[in-house]
Amino acid sequence: MFSYCTDPQTLSGLTWLSCYLTTGKHMQFYISFGVVLLLLAITAPTALLFGFGGAAAARSRIWPVSWLGKGYIAIVRGVPDIAFFMFFVIALDQGFEWMRHQLLCPDWDQPIRQGSDFVVCTQAKLPLGNAPQWIHEIYGFSLAVLTFAIVFGAFAANVLYGAMRAVPQAQLETAAAYGMTRRQIFWRILVPQMWVYALPGLGNLWMVLIKATPLLFLLGIEDIVYWARELGGTANPRFTDYPHGDWRVWYFLALLVFYLGFTRISEVFLERLMQKLTHGQATTGGDAQRKAAA
Amino acid sequence: MSCWQTIQDYGLRSLGIGERLLPREDFTLCEQVTLIGSGLLWNIYFGTLALLAGFFLATALAIGKGARNRAIRVASTWFIFIFRGSPLFIQFFFAYFAFLSLKSVSPIFDPFTSAWAGALIVLFFNTAAYSGEIFYGALRSIPKGDVDAADAYGFSGWARFRRIIWPTMLRLAWPAYTNEAIFLFHATTLVFFSGFPAWQQRGDALYYANYFADKTFNPFVPYPILAGYFILLTLVILGLFGLINSRLNRHLPKEARRRLKLRVNIIR
Amino acid sequence: MKKIILSTAALAFSANLAMAQDVVRLGTEGAYPPWNFLNDAGQVDGFERELGDELCVRAQLTCEWVTNDWDSIIPNLVSGNYDAIIAGMSITDERDQVIDFTQNYTPPDPSAYLAMSEDVDLTGGVIAAQSGTIQAAYIAEQGATLVEFATPEETIAAVRNGEADAVLADKSFLTPIAEEDAELMIVGPDVPLGGGVGMGIRESDAELRDTFDAAIQSMKDDGSLNELITKWDVSSTF
Incomplete structure (x- = not known):
C-alpha cells in the first residue's frame, strides 16, 4: 500500500504493522465486513417478506394454504440452521437450473442426473458458463441471501403469526361492525396494529441473524470469520512477506468487539423504535407514555 | 449385514461402544440413520445438561440484573451482554483457547479441552445469558397487583419470591423460554463443527452427517436425515415444555390459559 | 512418435476451442500451502496456481480461479459450480467412483x-x-x-x-x-497414501478431462512439470 512497503523484512514496529494491515488480503478482510453488513441489510427485509407470507398463509381459511404456511414454519424452525446451510445452496442452485432447463431446452435428450453429475444444457446454466466472475459472485451472494431469508423467514413468520393473534379481538370486531370486508380488516386494522406486538420478537430475530453470519462461509461467502482464520493462522515465511505465529486470538478478538458493538447499536436503535411504535397503543407501554405526558 | 446388526454395531458408536471402524464403503441408508441417531445422543446430552444448569444461573442473572447493588447489576448485565452479543462460533474458539492455556496452570482443567466438559460450559453460560435476559424481561412485567397482594398477605423475602414472583416470572417467560430451549439444542451441532475436536470419531449428529456427506459426496441424504431427527427432537421439547406450561398455569381457567401463551412472544 | 501424438492433441484442442469458448472455472481450497494458498494480495497462489495457469495456456482455455470450502468441494463440482478441482486432491477409489481424475500431476506424495x-x-x-x-x-x-x-x-x-x-x-x-x-x-x-494428486473433473465431462490430460502429459514430456514440482517442493519428481 505505502511506498515503503516494498521490502517488509527490513521494517519493524509500527511501520511494519502499517504495511501488514494494508496488504491486499487485509483489504479483502475489511471488505468482507461490508459484505456481511450488506447481506444483513438485504436479508432482513427479504426474510420479513417471507415471514409475512408465511404468517398470512398460516392464517388462511383455505386449508391447503394454511397447512403450507404452518408446515413451512414448523419444519424450518425445527431444524438447526447449519443443517440447512450444508445442502440448501446446492439444492437451490440445482432447482433453478432444472427449471430453466425445462423451459429453455425442451428437446434435450440426455438425462439431467448422470450418475452423481447434475448436467443441464448450457443455456440453462446459472450463471451462464461464459459470464464474468463478478456475475458468479453476485449469484452466489443472492443464493446466500435467499437461503438466509428462507430460514429466518420461518422464524419471522412465527413471530408475526403470534403478533397477528395478539391484536385485540375487539378492534377487529369493531372493524367488522363498521362493515369492512375480511381483506380490509387484514390490511387496514390488523397489519398496522401488529407491529408493536411483533417488534420484541423481530428485534431478537435480528440479533440471531447477526450472530448467524459466521456460518456464511458454508454458503460460499468469504465472510469475516473466514478471513480472520485465514489471516490469523501461522504465516510461514516461504509463502508470505509478513511471517508471524498463530495470531488467531487477536483477529477473533477484533471480531468479538465488532459483534458486541453491532449488537449494542442494534439494541439502542430497537429501543428507540419501540418507543415510537408504542405511542398511542393499547399496551402497558403505551399507557405509561400517556401517563407520563399527562 | 442386516439393519439390526448395524444398529447393534453402531447404535452407541458416538460413545465409543461397538464397532470401532466407521463404515467405509457401500453406505446403506440404515448405517446413515443409525450413526446420525447415535450422534444425536451427544446433542441431547449437551442440550439437556446445559439447559438444566443454565436455568438456575439464568434466574440468578435475571435477579442480578435488576439488583440494587451496583456491582452485582453491572456484572450480570455484562455477562448477559457478552454471551448474547457474540456468535457461539467465537465463544467456542475463545473457550477452547482459554482452557488450553489454563491446562498448563493446573491439571484440574484437563477435562475442559474435551468437548464433553468444555463445550458444555460454554453452552451452559450461553443459554444462561439468553434465558437470563428473558427472565429479566418477565420480572419487569410482573403485574404490580400480584406483588401488592403478596405484601398484603404478609409474604416477604424468600417466601414472596419463591411462592409469588418466581412462578409468575416463569409463567410469563415460558413461551420465550421454550424457543430458547429449541435454539439451544440446535446450537449443540456447532460443538464439533467449529469448536472442539472429535476424538476417535466420536461426534454428534452433525459430525456423522458430515462424515457421510464427505464419503458419499451426496449431501442430499445425510442432512435431511439429520433434519428429520431434529424435527422429532423439537417436537419432544415442545411437548415437554407444553406439559410444564400447563402445570404452571393450572390455576387459571381454560380460556385465560390460551391467551397467556401469546403474551410474550420473544424469541432469541 | 511423440510428435504425432502432440500434434493430434493440439488438433483436439482447437476443435474444442471452436466448440465452446466457455470459461473453465477451477475450484481450489486456498488453504494448503505450498499446493494452494492465498498470498498477501489475497490471490490464489502456490504450486497449483502456476500449474493450472500453465495447463490452461497449453490447452488454450480461459481459466478462472474459485475458492471453495474443502468439505463441499466435490458436491459443488458435480453440481456444476466449477468445472475442475485442482486442490491437492489425492486420487482415491472412493473419490474416483463419484468424479473422474486426470492423470496424476505429482507422484504419490508420502x-x-x-x-x-x-x-x-x-x-x-x-x-x-x-x-x-x-x-x-x-x-x-x-x-x-x-x-x-x-x-x-x-x-x-x-x-x-x-x-x-x-x-x-x-x-x-x-x-x-x-x-x-x-x-x-x-x-x-x-x-505412502493415495495415488498421487490429480485434477478432479465431472464424469460427464470426458472431453475436458482429455484436454487437461493431454496438457499434463505435454508438461511431463518437456520437463516443465518437474521444474514446477522442484520449485515449490511439493513432492518427488517424475
Whole structure:
C-alpha cells in the first residue's frame, strides 16, 4: 500500500504493522465486513417478506394454504440452521437450473442426473458458463441471501403469526361492525396494529441473524470469520512477506468487539423504535407514555 | 449385514461402544440413520445438561440484573451482554483457547479441552445469558397487583419470591423460554463443527452427517436425515415444555390459559 | 512418435476451442500451502496456481480461479459450480467412483508425522488429522487415537499445545513448518497414501478431462512439470 512497503523484512514496529494491515488480503478482510453488513441489510427485509407470507398463509381459511404456511414454519424452525446451510445452496442452485432447463431446452435428450453429475444444457446454466466472475459472485451472494431469508423467514413468520393473534379481538370486531370486508380488516386494522406486538420478537430475530453470519462461509461467502482464520493462522515465511505465529486470538478478538458493538447499536436503535411504535397503543407501554405526558 | 446388526454395531458408536471402524464403503441408508441417531445422543446430552444448569444461573442473572447493588447489576448485565452479543462460533474458539492455556496452570482443567466438559460450559453460560435476559424481561412485567397482594398477605423475602414472583416470572417467560430451549439444542451441532475436536470419531449428529456427506459426496441424504431427527427432537421439547406450561398455569381457567401463551412472544 | 501424438492433441484442442469458448472455472481450497494458498494480495497462489495457469495456456482455455470450502468441494463440482478441482486432491477409489481424475500431476506424495519429540508413540498415541482426509481414515484404521480438527492450522496447533502427540499430513505441507519451528520435527517413517494428486473433473465431462490430460502429459514430456514440482517442493519428481 505505502511506498515503503516494498521490502517488509527490513521494517519493524509500527511501520511494519502499517504495511501488514494494508496488504491486499487485509483489504479483502475489511471488505468482507461490508459484505456481511450488506447481506444483513438485504436479508432482513427479504426474510420479513417471507415471514409475512408465511404468517398470512398460516392464517388462511383455505386449508391447503394454511397447512403450507404452518408446515413451512414448523419444519424450518425445527431444524438447526447449519443443517440447512450444508445442502440448501446446492439444492437451490440445482432447482433453478432444472427449471430453466425445462423451459429453455425442451428437446434435450440426455438425462439431467448422470450418475452423481447434475448436467443441464448450457443455456440453462446459472450463471451462464461464459459470464464474468463478478456475475458468479453476485449469484452466489443472492443464493446466500435467499437461503438466509428462507430460514429466518420461518422464524419471522412465527413471530408475526403470534403478533397477528395478539391484536385485540375487539378492534377487529369493531372493524367488522363498521362493515369492512375480511381483506380490509387484514390490511387496514390488523397489519398496522401488529407491529408493536411483533417488534420484541423481530428485534431478537435480528440479533440471531447477526450472530448467524459466521456460518456464511458454508454458503460460499468469504465472510469475516473466514478471513480472520485465514489471516490469523501461522504465516510461514516461504509463502508470505509478513511471517508471524498463530495470531488467531487477536483477529477473533477484533471480531468479538465488532459483534458486541453491532449488537449494542442494534439494541439502542430497537429501543428507540419501540418507543415510537408504542405511542398511542393499547399496551402497558403505551399507557405509561400517556401517563407520563399527562 | 442386516439393519439390526448395524444398529447393534453402531447404535452407541458416538460413545465409543461397538464397532470401532466407521463404515467405509457401500453406505446403506440404515448405517446413515443409525450413526446420525447415535450422534444425536451427544446433542441431547449437551442440550439437556446445559439447559438444566443454565436455568438456575439464568434466574440468578435475571435477579442480578435488576439488583440494587451496583456491582452485582453491572456484572450480570455484562455477562448477559457478552454471551448474547457474540456468535457461539467465537465463544467456542475463545473457550477452547482459554482452557488450553489454563491446562498448563493446573491439571484440574484437563477435562475442559474435551468437548464433553468444555463445550458444555460454554453452552451452559450461553443459554444462561439468553434465558437470563428473558427472565429479566418477565420480572419487569410482573403485574404490580400480584406483588401488592403478596405484601398484603404478609409474604416477604424468600417466601414472596419463591411462592409469588418466581412462578409468575416463569409463567410469563415460558413461551420465550421454550424457543430458547429449541435454539439451544440446535446450537449443540456447532460443538464439533467449529469448536472442539472429535476424538476417535466420536461426534454428534452433525459430525456423522458430515462424515457421510464427505464419503458419499451426496449431501442430499445425510442432512435431511439429520433434519428429520431434529424435527422429532423439537417436537419432544415442545411437548415437554407444553406439559410444564400447563402445570404452571393450572390455576387459571381454560380460556385465560390460551391467551397467556401469546403474551410474550420473544424469541432469541 | 511423440510428435504425432502432440500434434493430434493440439488438433483436439482447437476443435474444442471452436466448440465452446466457455470459461473453465477451477475450484481450489486456498488453504494448503505450498499446493494452494492465498498470498498477501489475497490471490490464489502456490504450486497449483502456476500449474493450472500453465495447463490452461497449453490447452488454450480461459481459466478462472474459485475458492471453495474443502468439505463441499466435490458436491459443488458435480453440481456444476466449477468445472475442475485442482486442490491437492489425492486420487482415491472412493473419490474416483463419484468424479473422474486426470492423470496424476505429482507422484504419490508420502504423508509424514510431525511431532514435538523423536520418541512419540505413533501406533498407540494421540494423532491429529484434518477431518475428512485420507490421513484421518488411515489413523482410524491403524488404531491410534484419532483426533480430528476442521482445518490444517488447528492440527498443527494441537501438537504445539500438547493436545495431540503428532499430526499426520502430507509431507510437503509439514516440511516447511518443521523447518520454521525448532520445536517441531518430522518423525517416523513416511506413510505412502493415495495415488498421487490429480485434477478432479465431472464424469460427464470426458472431453475436458482429455484436454487437461493431454496438457499434463505435454508438461511431463518437456520437463516443465518437474521444474514446477522442484520449485515449490511439493513432492518427488517424475
